[in-house]
Amino acid sequence: MNMSNIKNIAGAPDAVFQGRPFELSALVRDNIKNLAPYSTARHEFTGKASVLLDANENAYGSPLEDNFNRYPDPLQWQLKFAIAKIKGVPAENIFIGNGSDEVIDICYRVFCDPAKDNVIICPPTYGMYEVSGNINDVEIKKVNLTPDFQLDVPGILNAVDAHTKILFICSPNNPTGNNMNRADMEILLNNFPGIILIDEAYINFSKQKTFIQELTEYPNLVVMQTLSKAWGLAALRLGLCYASLDIIGLFNKVKPPYNINEASQQLALEALQHTEQVNSWIKEVVAQKSFLTGKLLKLSFVEKIYPSDANFILVKVKDAVSLYDYLAKNEIVVRNRSREIYCENCLRITIGTPEENAHLLKIIKAYD
Numbered sequence: 268m269n270m271s272n273i274k275n276i277a278g279a280p281d282a283v284f285q286g287r288p289f290e291l292s293a294l295v296r297d298n299i300k301n302l303a304p305y306s307t308a309r310h311e312f313t314g315k316a317s318v319l320l321d322a323n324e325n326a327y328g329s330p331l332e333d334n335f336n337r338y339p340d341p342l343q344w345q346l347k348f349a350i351a352k353i354k355g356v357p358a359e360n361i362f363i364g365n366g367s368d369e370v371i372d373i374c375y376r377v378f379c380d381p382a383k384d385n386v387i388i389c390p391p392t393y394g395m396y397e398v399s400g401n402i403n404d405v406e407i408k409k410v411n412l413t414p415d416f417q418l419d420v421p422g423i424l425n426a427v428d429a430h431t432k433i434l435f436i437c438s439p440n441n442p443t444g445n446n447m448n449r450a451d452m453e454i455l456l457n458n459f460p461g462i463i464l465i466d467e468a469y470i471n472f473s474k475q476k477t478f479i480q481e482l483t484e485y486p487n488l489v490v491m492q493t494l495s496k497a498w499g500l501a502a503l504r505l506g507l508c509y510a511s512l513d514i515i516g517l518f519n520k521v522k523p524p525y526n527i528n529e530a531s532q533q534l535a536l537e538a539l540q541h542t543e544q545v546n547s548w549i550k551e552v553v554a555q556k557s558f559l560t561g562k563l564l565k566l567s568f569v570e571k572i573y574p575s576d577a578n579f580i581l582v583k584v585k586d587a588v589s590l591y592d593y594l595a596k597n598e599i600v601v602r603n604r605s606r607e608i609y610c611e612n613c614l615r616i617t618i619g620t621p622e623e624n625a626h627l628l629k630i631i632k633a634y635d
């Protein structure tokens with residue numbers, strides 16, 4: 268691993284920096300290394316096929332107009348080629364999960380031995396890193412963000428032990444909305460001895476550059492994005508993941524054979540042709556975010572709105588529970604994040620359509 272940035276880390280422990288080169292196989296669970304994956308009927312046959320009698324499907328058809336009687340492509344190549352074209356990353360470096368949550372779970376299952384290994388998360392952050400760890404019986408080490416919601420780099424490196432396998436970084440972060448400093452992430456990529464999963468679910472709204480172009484630079488990097496946010500396809504459950512060929516190979520070994528259904532694959536392929544529509548929504552969301560922020564800041568009970576590079580804002584108010592209840596009574600649902608560290612009395616509000624935002628403002632003004 269490149270150790271050139273070590274001098275930048277104040278107070279980091281020497282013990283972490285053994286200068287050992289990154290070795291993927293040392294991080295992978297033995298049972299996964301030795302796993303013979305399930306081989307689907309469609310994996311095993313590669314020639315030209317005109318009669319498919321290999322998978323016990325209904326050869327007569329399905330009651331639906333589209334042909335859903337055949338199992339889908341287990342590796343979703345058409346969809347991956349379309350994503351590769353948009354993102355400028357080879358299709359072979361892409362893995363698609365049934366939502367990002369499947370990618371998180373697969374990361375745990377590939378790298379972490381239950382009841383033995385641990386991961387590091389940086390609260391306040393996306394809740395599934397912890398829940399998925401708990402489901403997999405993997406210890407969660409928490410190294411809180413700094414009070415200005417940035418990574419505590421020495422704290423993270425101090426928390427590493429021989430069983431630390433994954434560091435989860437969310438940028439832009441949910442629920443705070445800010446980007447992590449890129450230089451801090453680079454220091455960690457150069458020095459953290461395990462896998463770093465950078466969750467870029469909100470990257471389309473961000474001024475920050477994605478890390479998906481850095482896969483050759485950092486063999487320990489896994490980048491996650493999703494079609495659930497800017498792309499407007501939350502119901503299809505499509506989480507995207509970019510990593511080295513070796514890591515993608517491990518994920519493919521562990522995933523359920525047909526984790527992405529045919530309807531989702533087809534509909535996503537169609538949606539990916541509409542980049543202009545998506546880009547114009549992103550612009551509108553960013554404009555609405557600054558409009559809503561300006562209006563909310565004028566209200567007496569709004570104490571602070573944190574700068575956001577995402578499609579939501581974190582709003583600190585005088586009494587979050589009371590405002591949450593008031594909005595709920597008026598059929599407006601926001602997220603109360605008050606129990607998260609540094610988020611006392613904070614509500615997370617997604618940026619809606621101009622009409623929804625105007626309605627929110629009308630209702631919220633009456634609370635004042």
Ligand SMILES: Cc1ncc(COP(=O)(O)O)c(C=O)c1O
Binds near residue numbers: 365366367437441469
């Ligand atoms: C940071 C972050 N990552 C991932 C997800 C989940 O994405 P998906 O719908 O792809 O499972 C969310 C959803 O809120 C999120 O905030």
